[in-house]
Amino acid sequence: MTERVRRTGRDESEDERADRMWGELLQEVRVAQMGVQILFGFLLTVVFTPKYATLGDTDQTIYIVTVVLGATATGAMIGPVSLHRLVSGRRIKPQAVTWASRLTLVGLILLLATTASSLLLILRVATHDGYVPLLVTGVVAWYLLCWFVLPLWTRRRYTE
Template sequence: MPDAEQGQDRRRGRNETEDERADRMWQELIQEVRVAQMGVQILFGFLLTVVFTPKYAGLSDTDQTIYIVTVVLGACATGALIGPVSLHRLVSGRRIKPQAVQWASRLTLLGLLLLLATTSASLLLILRVATDDDFVPYLVAGVVGWYLLCWFGLPMWARHRHTTR
């Protein structure tokens, strides 16, 4: 590669070592996880209280099943989104941060998918209890579509559009 092109690549790139890149990516990932953790923990905390309300006993079998599935999904989402913190703590100082960042990133993506499922199931349950209208599944499907667009569609479009040139 000619010197002019190498210099141009350095100006556009970060010119960081693998360890520096892993440190930066770890910090970015932890910031992202904080946002998702807060959402899942608030939702999960709310879900845990529902079973202790008088209205729970009056739910139909279907609604109770939706509730149980939703709580399990929330527990799994919480585990996946807290997982990167535990991963970091247990491998810290072992000189495997680049690999830890990859695993933490995978756990975070899994946590986001589980959060999507938890939020969708929660919305389904709440709307089923709040109304008997037949439009509830369509409304939930619309919200799920919106989440998919915001959380995955737009980021994947931007990734494709701006990194495949």
């Protein structure tokens, strides 16, 4: 048994592994990309509603930060598609997979920030209660657990 087979658990070449990982990454990106694009689309419409003019300075600032976060999350989540298109056929798929994975992780972090700030704004406008930061903190903690802590724990527990 070669070192590569033991390390990956599959009998595949570096190119075959890159192809498989690229396909898996694209499936993952499709899920997150759809969510970030829908959220960003809704955020773009808020400024054109009559309610926006009645928001206080703090809420308008939260909105602007949220829109910028949504724009950056969208860019990061679409980035792997552009990366693939621009480097396709250049025989650097393993490196492209690495960079696309990094962009996707950054996109997930930005999506978490966008979602948290959206929730903060919505709950501030909807309730005006002091417990809003606690609710948002709880939701962020849940996202961190589901998106990062559990996967990292699983990776550490079940890999050598």
